[in-house]
Amino acid sequence: MVRDPAPSEESPSLQTVLEALDDADCRAILRETTEPMTANELSDTCDIPTSTLYRKLELLSEAALVRERVAINPGGGRTTRYVRDFDDVTISMDDGEFDVAVERPARGADERLADIWSKMGDEL
Template structure:
């Protein structure tokens, strides 16, 4: 993806009130989609669509959790730490700083890549 395409995609995504609300909520603590729907006053399909788009841009990540009955569900955490847009000599430059993934997530990604 070119830097210009990435800039346009991220700016469009951050222009969406639900995407911003999801990022804000998940920057505080990991949350499930149902928790996000309640917190953001949005329908579950709206939340899932925004989560898909945020994940495509690597601005949120998912992790598996267990509930007290032993069922798995996903919780989401913001990866966006900082976004900087600079205009210099007629050109826009974008810099996206993402939070580091924890070691367990990196190990899982490495292991799954070996299959």
């Protein structure tokens, strides 16, 4: 299972973001996740083996570049979809130190509620 990304008000470390963006498979996943996709859909679309895909999703999650959307199925079980979770990534240098800032898309009330529901489901 992919871990929750860093909270929206926190930026991930520069090293973590650079590692994710330096990976060709991660970049392919980011290109495809403008709309939520399941791991199987991403595996097929990006031509990445499922076991590798989950490692790449973990890397992207640690960099707070993708997030999980979990939906409860009416017949039971859950479906997890992954979606790109940034509008812009900026790397800057100030006083000789590099910094990274991740600009996030605005989330509607329904998405915030879905995030809360997903976290509650993880606790059960």
